[in-house]
Amino acid sequence: MFCIITQPPEARDIKLWPAQPLTFMKSLQDYSDELKKFAHSIATIIGKILNIEPQLMGDNYAVQALRMNYYPPCPSIPEKVLGFSPHSDGSFFTILTEVNSVKGLQIRRHGAWIPVNPQPKSLLVNVGDFLEIMTNGKYKSIEHRVTINSHMERLSISAFNNPKIDGVVSPVLGSNEKTLYKTVGVADYLKHNLSNKLDGKRALDYAKVS
Numbered sequence: 001m002f003c004i005i006t007q008p009p010e011a012r013d014i015k016l017w018p019a020q021p022l023t024f025m026k027s028l029q030d031y032s033d034e035l036k037k038f039a040h041s042i043a044t045i046i047g048k049i050l051n052i053e054p055q056l057m058g059d060n061y062a063v064q065a066l067r068m069n070y071y072p073p074c075p076s077i078p079e080k081v082l083g084f085s086p087h088s089d090g091s092f093f094t095i096l097t098e099v100n101s102v103k104g105l106q107i108r109r110h111g112a113w114i115p116v117n118p119q120p121k122s123l124l125v126n127v128g129d130f131l132e133i134m135t136n137g138k139y140k141s142i143e144h145r146v147t148i149n150s151h152m153e154r155l156s157i158s159a160f161n162n163p164k165i166d167g168v169v170s171p172v173l174g175s176n177e178k179t180l181y182k183t184v185g186v187a188d189y190l191k192h193n194l195s196n197k198l199d200g201k202r203a204l205d206y207a208k209v210s
Contacts, residue, residue, distance in 0.1 A: 006032035006159075007064030032064060032159075035095055039064070039161045042093065042125060050135060052172050060092045060130060060169065061161035071104060071146065071154040083146035083154070088201045090193035091128030091160040098124065099155035108143040108200075129189070130163060133181040133207050136171035143201050162186070181207045 005011045006028065018024050039061050047057040071083040083104060098105070101118040108114075116124070132141045146154075163169055163186045170183040184207045193203045 001067055001069050003065060003067040005063065006066050007036055008062065011063070028066070032066065035159050036064060038095065038123065039093070039159075042095075046131075046135075046139070050138065050172065052134075056172070059167060060134060060163045062164050063162045065160045065162065067158045067160065069146075069154075069156045069158065071148055071156075073151050073153055074148040075150050081148045083148050084144075086143055086145040086200045088141040088143050088204060089126055089128040089160065090130070090190055090203065091126075091162050092130040092134075093128050093161055094126040095159040095161065096124040096126065097157040097159075099157060100153070102149055102152045102154040104146045104149060104154045105156075106145050106147060108145075113145070128160075128162075129193070129201075129204050129207070130169045130186070132204065133169050133184060134172055136173055136177060137180050141201065141204065162190075165190070179209055182209055 004016060005013070014025070017028070040058075043057040043061055044054065046052070047054055069083075074081045086108065096105075098118040101120050103115055103118060105116040105118075105124075106113040107116060126144065127139045127141050129141045131139050148154075165187050167186045168183055169186060169189075171179055171181045173179060189207065192206045
């Protein structure tokens, strides 16, 4: 995998970006800018549904990190190999491009793993932990994993849309609504998330009210 921060533009460390191919930098910048517009549309719709102020929504997806993933084929025992262990994303939401439309992504629903069939020319949006916290559980972050294909490589690009690292995320409550999640510092939550082995949605327990 290869991961770089792409938004906001002033956060880009261009010296870490590959110089080859020559089209890489321009292509990635254009792609990142279009994803930013798409993220704004998603957040605007969610905000209207939940009656949350646009500014509050905007603070939660201000940072974009792109991770390019390569999963080689495993012809021997693909059923015993995972590309990614079960987890939920420590993001506000994640926009996924399945580049070559090879199956591998699975989501957990009612205790079963459900394969997600790739849709060419489509983007897939995963709800992340910060969105679950902010909506007080109305939107649930999705537990997912990636399996390996026995014959074909899989390529994907994940765009993690996050709050600023020095920010906080608090649940937005309706009238007489019980608080299910604590206010969390973004840096503290991500540090907690990264320090734990990928294990389903257990990282989110850190933010839940006892």
